[in-house]
Amino acid sequence: MTLAEKRSVVAQLIAARVRAQRACFLAGLPKSSWHDRPKPRQDSALTQRIRELALLHPRRGYRFIHALLVQEGQRINRKRVQRIWHQEALTVTTRVARKIRTGAT
Template identity: 40%
Template sequence: MREATGISERRACGLAGISRTVMNHEPKPDGDAELRNKIVDLAQVRKRFGYRRIHAMLRREGIMVNSKRVYRLYTEENLSVRRRRRKKGIAVEREPLVLPDAPNEVWSMDFVMDRLANR
């Protein structure tokens, strides 16, 4: 806008509705790139490890880093502990129940009460 119209920086920022500090701000270089790659590598090798175990592994390797920083990078990379798959039951062929042929052939007991009638 300034180049096309020749107005001052203060006026251009006022018209655009942004702060002058935003206009002159230079972003810092990403210092987390190396740590981020290390976390992703560890998470791919150890799929069952969460950010806490990865933080402990980084500490053992001599990388002293805050656990909150590890958590932030872990979540930014959309990493999470993989859900375990449910083990299906053993596939045994089911047999139909055998029906009794005569009365009093099969008996069953029901233990609802644990007292005798006289007590």
């Protein structure tokens, strides 16, 4: 059961006149998760910039892109760049090593 589903169960229990603390316990949701609502992520501009840099440097990975973003002056966590990188499916495919033909069979 995901966190969002647990929140909806707690909301239904509270609507049924169950105390919030008891509803959280019954649904298996920490009270702090019920009271603190998650903030929506504002990654659209950053995602666009990462895509642009990935097109400019197609054989580089997310660590290199993170370094470029830091050089541009953005304060950003490497793990955030990695999360966006994988969400956008920008992974670099490994090159296949070619077989060296020696003429011997």
